[in-house]
Amino acid sequence: MSDNNIPRTVPIQSATFTNEINAEIRRAAATGIYDIRGGGAKRKVPHFDDLLFLGASVSRYPLEGYREKCDTSVLLGTRFAKNPIKLDIPITIAGMSFGALSGPAKEALGRGASMAGTSTTTGDGGMTQEERGHSTQLVYQYLPSRYGMNPNDLRKADAIEIVVGQGAKPGGGGMLLGQKISDRVAEMRTLPKGIDQRSSCRHPDWTGPDDLEIKILELREITNGRIPIYVKIAGARPYFDTTLAIKAGADVVVLDGMQGGTAATQDVFIEHVGQPTLACIRPAVQALQDLGMHRKVQLVISGGIRTGADVAKAMALGADAVSIGTAAMIAIGDNDPKWESEYQKLGSTTGAYDDWHEGMDPAGITTQNPELMKRVDPVDAGRRLRNYLKVMTLEAQTIARACGHNHLHNLEPEDLCALTMEAAAMARVPLAGTDWYPGKAGF
Amino acid sequence: MQTYDLEANGLRGLNETLHAQSGATNQTAWEVVNPKGSHAIAVGLDAPIEVTVKGSTGYYCAGMNQQATIRVEGSAGPGAAENMMSGTVIIDGDASQYAGATGHGGLLVIKGNASSRCGISMKGIDIVVHGNIGHMSAFMAQAGNLVVCGDAGDALGDSLYEARLFVRGSVKSLGADCIEKELRPEHIEILKDLLGRAGADAKPEEFKRYGSARQLYNFDVDNAAAY
Ligand SMILES: Cc1cc2nc3c(=O)[nH]c(=O)nc-3n(C[C@H](O)[C@H](O)[C@H](O)COP(=O)(O)O)c2cc1C
Numbered sequence: 001m002s003d004n005n006i007p008r009t010v011p012i013q014s015a016t017f018t019n020e021i022n023a024e025i026r027r028a029a030a031t032g033i034y035d036i037r038g039g040g041a042k043r044k045v046p047h048f049d050d051l052l053f054l055g056a057s058v059s060r061y062p063l064e065g066y067r068e069k070c071d072t073s074v075l076l077g078t079r080f081a082k083n084p085i086k087l088d089i090p091i092t093i094a095g096m097s098f099g100a101l102s103g104p105a106k107e108a109l110g111r112g113a114s115m116a117g118t119s120t121t122t123g124d125g126g127m128t129q130e131e132r133g134h135s136t137q138l139v140y141q142y143l144p145s146r147y148g149m150n151p152n153d154l155r156k157a158d159a160i161e162i163v164v165g166q167g168a169k170p171g172g173g174g175m176l177l178g179q180k181i182s183d184r185v186a187e188m189r190t191l192p193k194g195i196d197q198r199s200s201c202r203h204p205d206w207t208g209p210d211d212l213e214i215k216i217l218e219l220r221e222i223t224n225g226r227i228p229i230y231v232k233i234a235g236a237r238p239y240f241d242t243t244l245a246i247k248a249g250a251d252v253v254v255l256d257g258m259q260g261g262t263a264a265t266q267d268v269f270i271e272h273v274g275q276p277t278l279a280c281i282r283p284a285v286q287a288l289q290d291l292g293m294h295r296k297v298q299l300v301i302s303g304g305i306r307t308g309a310d311v312a313k314a315m316a317l318g319a320d321a322v323s324i325g326t327a328a329m330i331a332i333g334d335n336d337p338k339w340e341s342e343y344q345k346l347g348s349t350t351g352a353y354d355d356w357h358e359g360m361d362p363a364g365i366t367t368q369n370p371e372l373m374k375r376v377d378p379v380d381a382g383r384r385l386r387n388y389l390k391v392m393t394l395e396a397q398t399i400a401r402a403c404g405h406n407h408l409h410n411l412e413p414e415d416l417c418a419l420t421m422e423a424a425a426m427a428r429v430p431l432a433g434t435d436w437y438p439g440k441a442g443f
Numbered sequence: 444m445q446t447y448d449l450e451a452n453g454l455r456g457l458n459e460t461l462h463a464q465s466g467a468t469n470q471t472a473w474e475v476v477n478p479k480g481s482h483a484i485a486v487g488l489d490a491p492i493e494v495t496v497k498g499s500t501g502y503y504c505a506g507m508n509q510q511a512t513i514r515v516e517g518s519a520g521p522g523a524a525e526n527m528m529s530g531t532v533i534i535d536g537d538a539s540q541y542a543g544a545t546g547h548g549g550l551l552v553i554k555g556n557a558s559s560r561c562g563i564s565m566k567g568i569d570i571v572v573h574g575n576i577g578h579m580s581a582f583m584a585q586a587g588n589l590v591v592c593g594d595a596g597d598a599l600g601d602s603l604y605e606a607r608l609f610v611r612g613s614v615k616s617l618g619a620d621c622i623e624k625e626l627r628p629e630h631i632e633i634l635k636d637l638l639g640r641a642g643a644d645a646k647p648e649e650f651k652r653y654g655s656a657r658q659l660y661n662f663d664v665d666n667a668a669a670y
Contacts, residue, residue: 032664146545146564149526151487151507178661190547190566190585191604195660200583204563205522205541211502214482218503221458222487 035267036175038100038356038366040168040259040304040326045276047259047304048313050423051416052432055402063401070397071407074321076298077159077228077251080220084228084251085137085159088117089393090321090408091311093328094256094302095141095161095232097123099176099185100263100356101329103130105365107378108332110134112385116393121161121323123263124174124199126188127153134382139230142219144173145199147189151222159227159252160219162212164203164241165234167260167303170274174199175264179359182368213248220249230254235280235303236273242287246297254323255284257303261326263366264357277303277314279426285318294318295409308395315396316411317427331388332381333363445470449484450477457484464490466510480520485513488530505532508549521558524551527568540577543570546587552641559596562589565606571641581608582618590637592645600653608653609634611645622656 013019024035056062063070077084093113098106100123107130113120119137122128126148132138140157142149154160165171176185178194186193206215216229228251233241235257245253257277262270281301288294301314302323314322326334335343337350342362346355356366364375400408403415417432418424424431425438447457457475464470473494478484482501485494488511496504499517508527515523518536527546534542537555544560546568553561553570559577562570567586575593582598584606594612601618607630608621617623626648634647659666 032667033662146526146566149545150528150547151489151509151526154487154507192660195604196662200564204560204582205503205525205544211521214502218483218486218506221454221483222507224459224462225455 036177036264036357037267037270037354038262038264039270039354040261041271043271045259046278046420046422046426047276048278048310050278050419051313051427051429052419053309053312053316053399053403053415054417056404060404062404063406065398065401068401069406070401072393072397074298074409076300076321077230079228079251079293079297080225080249081159081228081251082224082226083158085119085139087119087137087321089389090315090396091116091305091389091392092118092139092300092321092323093120094260094323094325095121095123095139095163096325096329097125097174097176097263098128098131099123099125099180099189099368101365102367102373102376103128104373104376104378105329105332105381106131107134108376108381108385109328110138111378111382112328112332112389113137115382115386116389118389119158122157124176125185126150127156128188130378132156134378141232143199144201144203145189146204147191147199154219155223157223157227159230160223161230161232161254162215162219162250163232164212164245165232165236165256166262167234167256167258167274167277168262169265169269170234170236171201172265172269172273173201175357177264177357177359180357180368185368209244209248212244216249228252230300232256234258234260235275235277238275238280239283239287242284242299243291246288246291246293250297252298252300253284253288254300254302255280256323257301259304260302261329276426277301277305278423281314281317281319282426282428288318295320308392308397309399311392312396312399312408312411313416315408316415317413317429320409327388328385329365331385332365333376333384334361334365336363339363444472444474446474446476448476449481450479454481454483458486461485461488461490461492461494461511464488464492466490468492478517482520485511488513491530499536508532518555519553523553524549524568527551537574538572543568546570548587550637550640552643556593562587562606565589569637571637571643573641573643575612578615579618581606581621584608588633588637590634590641590643590650592643600655602659603653603655605655607633609650610653611650614651614653617653620656620659621653624652624654626650626652 074090114136120135121139137158139159176197230252231245231250232254258274298320301319339362361367364372416429475496478498480501486506489509493512501520503522505513505524512531514533519534521539524532525544527549529549533552538557540558543551545564551570553572556574557576561576561580565584571590578596581600585604591610595614598618600621631647
């Protein structure tokens, strides 16, 4: 018998040391620096896909698809502000900084959102004319870095959003590497051109809930109580953070789960810190309910919202509205297959391109390179964003009508079941085919 | 002179009244009595008026000031003149933490001492402290001048960008990437001007200048411990 006939083991790849892990070890060994990237968590975590709507039945009758009204409007900031934000649809555009995004991309977001009857949000880096000029309702972020922060812009805003945390990096600050610090970005941020800029992770002039209350008082005094003040928190401790934000006087709580995108941060942060969006909603709603504030202080959920089904599910769990970052970028052209050959040259591929911090985005969105920026036509891209927002709204309405609701806000947890034990536990809705979820009393 | 009794009439009325003043007003002098440590006194002003607060204030007095001259005849709580854009703020007593934080312009004068994190993330404001300043002052300071006639605490100018720091007395320790630099004639001029405007009795030549070594501007693995 020759040696060739001896049965051999087949090569087995380790489930622990995967090709991806090994590649990262080699990269780290070669460079001495952690991996920085944009986007949100790429790992699979329990999400809205793990929930289903039940639809109508004998006990619940549906509404007629095209004839019976299903309202989608929402008021944000009804607690204290003289002028709450009134949106036609409950899907807002999340804060994305000028600097991370190009001017034309910001303009496109403003145009699309305004056409769809919703708001946009500034970001780390201040307010640009592109955005203010093209957004009928603009939320002004108040961030730890305070780049470009000035009272004139504050007074021009339709709402203020105090950023405490971001789902992609709870406890981390912004990052904008030298390649993207163009003359204009440098000037807006009062920084030298071309430096690697790390924004602070904590506010410079307050720490903790007692200070936050005084900070909210100050902002409200400066704006004469006219506009709502939101507090944006990451999905870290949603029950306590929501409670403290409400106690500090927030008009709106924006809660961003771990799948939420970022312009740039350490991959280890994106993938290993924070809780999935699905796990954050019920504790936040519980906090609102415990304080008698549900629907009085509005809850905006973000982090991985992609479809009208996601919108409807977030709202059924108790959110008043949702916010989108990554999906809006895709709608205006991010990771479009038409740039595949260019993604390949950058060592990536359509759908996976996330080196947004390098400023070489073939789609012209996450760049300050004048040539690449031209690839975004703000009018056309704005129209696509409008279309996408409309589609999501129609989808959410379709579901709400099927569940017998004449307003998206009337969706409720009882409309849902879960496909997995994990999702059932996190969303506190019954596992499909049962009337039970983990943690429910009496079992 | 208009007098506003804060205790009797409340904060909202004060700020609303002061916001209603424009450049054309002839009511240019205001006096706030009974401040009793209230927060957010005279915030968001945007007119060339003069406001004198007769006593000590809480958090964020004169926050985001534009054009106005605001004087506190007492001490100020945390975040005095935070994010000031222009105008002048004078604290007769001491200032708590974060005085002048993220200020973009104008002049902040502290006649007593300032606590920790004075001038944190400052972006163009000028700050003159007659006394001493606490630890972590001028942390991540981006632009402007911080002048300290007394001593500075630990970690002065940590992760400093382009702000200039001038200290007459001792510096307990310098923060990461902050170094002593040569005091050149143009700096003497800056000091002369600021000390004069701040009414500080000190000679420019007695100060040492500190600034960024600019070693942390672009990430280098060999500096990792400093980040
Ligand atoms: C390119 C980009 C830039 C962002 N910049 C900011 C920012 O400046 N401030 C902030 O609070 N969040 C920022 N975020 C986070 C978004 O506001 C939002 O929380 C997140 O994108 C929501 O998750 P989604 O991307 O899955 O929709 C950014 C996100 C992206 C994708």
